[in-house]
Amino acid sequence: MDLTTLTYIAVGLSFALYIGIAIWAKASTTGEFYVAGKGVNPVVNGMATAADWMSAASFISMAGLIAFLGYGGSVYLMGWTGGYCLLAMLLAPYLRKYGKFTVPEFIGDRYYSRTARIVAVICLIFISFTYVAGQMRGVGIVFSRFLEVEILTGLIVGMSIVFIYAVLGGMKGITYTQVAQYCVLIVAYTIPAIFIAFQLTGNPLPQLAFGSTVNGTGEFMLERLNNVVTELGFLEYTTTNKSTIDIFAITVALMVGTAGLPHVIVRFFTVPKVRDARSSAGWALVFIALLYTTAPAVGAMARLNLTETIQTGEVGAEDGNLVFEERPDWMKRWEATGLLKFEDKNGDGRIQYYNDANAEFAAKAAEFGWAGNELSVDRDIMVLANPEIAQLPNWVIALVAAGGIAAALSTAAGLLLVISSGISHDILKGTFTPDMTEGQELMAGRIAAAVAILIAGYLGYNPPGFVAQVVAFAFGLAASSLFPVIIMGIFSKKVNREGAIAGMLTGLVFTMGYILAYKGVFFDPIIANTPDNWLFGISPEGIGAVGMVLNFIVAFSVSKVTAEPPEHIQHMVEDIRVPKGASAAVDH
């Protein structure tokens, strides 16, 4: 069977599975729609959380980013896993004990303030839409590459699937489809990694192969990689040219941002008990770690494979480079997408791949008769092209396509649900139309989800020029606005309404202002985005860390000079600190 047919079968089967689950898990109450009736097993919830969390960026882009950043890519590995420790120990059990439906609801109740709740909903909606646009784009790209359809057609199919299970099933439908999606994506990710690890080192476990010797040589893989890339003028793989403070700040912003993302937090509202919320975070991280410890190995192996495919012999030797006409088929296929490009600048019929931005090496390269780097690779193709590079059978490639779509859809659904519950529960029921019945609220939630899907689809099709830039926004805002007020709401009885609102607004305005000034989302940047200009040498990606600190400082200071929270709020804080007496699961 040819690749396209196989891919249709793999993707078609996975879609049939998701729809089947949606019909089985239809939500009939607001409790089921918002939090799956609080009856989800902690291991199952861990798996659903892993799929919820791991987006198209984790599945498709991360290993490719690491391949080209080397050690610098560690910020994503630590940043996107370490937040789960914060979730497990500082947030999830207490919010589960509190036992309501949404994150803004907790903030509004704890700070006895509708304003605080509205500020939180605005942060939530902004963070979630930013994210979801990227997911829909990912669905479109996978469709257009593997199923050879227009991006628009791919988007419509993806939106329809999410529509069916998110609108019908709410959180309950989403939970069980996410479990299925996790299984699809983790199998799709690890199979090619295992094959490549075995081919390259003889050790099938990517996590170990990464530190093994390369077949046919006595050299350790990372050592060889360092040699191979530095010979071509690139930075040593295991080092970085980013400053330590920037690496530190970006890692903080990503970790804390992870713990402050509403669609992740809300998953811990779905388990029956407080102790389940704790263990569920552990299971989530186990399932996430399976992919996150494989990704750096995939990145290193892909970089080595790519470099050695082009640089077949000694650097500078006349026959040391790949002859253009003899390039492997996978390169030709990806050239068709425009994501891989060659340009024979020196007209020798061979491909040279080196760092021509390195002046010292470029001078040396000129002596070899090289006239500039001739290969440009989009980082996003590394994972998708991996099975082709390793010459794996077509069904593996088809599976990777289904995995990429699963990763994007599962995250999109989780985000759409928090957007819809923010609108129906926090804005409508909680603020403007408090006397609506449960049936009306459920209908409002479904309509809000449907509208959110349409907007997400539109953003995926017409990505505003700033999609890539606003990713920094999502994490920065979650880290600097939501995370600190939730933590202070649990660990301090003294932080009050005035403090929380002032803190959230400070974090929000500072972080947003800083990112806007350097990245210029709707206009040209006000200040050039270079390390010399950054505050303390911290890039816009990491500035959420500073925003978070400011939020804490302002909230504590303002609380000190204003009235203490009322008695009943202090009792509420005491109550969420002990597990006993959490509201029970409703029938499942």
Added chain:
Amino acid sequence: MDEQSAAYWKRNVKLVASLIVIWFVVSYGFGILFVDALNSIEIAGFQLGFWFAQQGSIYVFVALIFVYVAKMNKLDREFDVHEDDD
């Protein structure tokens, strides 16, 4: 807050604080601040600092959560604030 709850909360905060210290040391310490020093040590094909940044810290994160779960379950029982078993 009565004395019993205050003592429970104090033990809880102490446990979390000690785990967060480990969390900080393996990731920000070994993986970022002292990465160069640790990279001079090489074990099984990995420079140690690099390994902590791309592998080790993640394994430690997982272990920390399960240690937390076990210790908190024990603490809950000790202070009789655990939830009923079904």
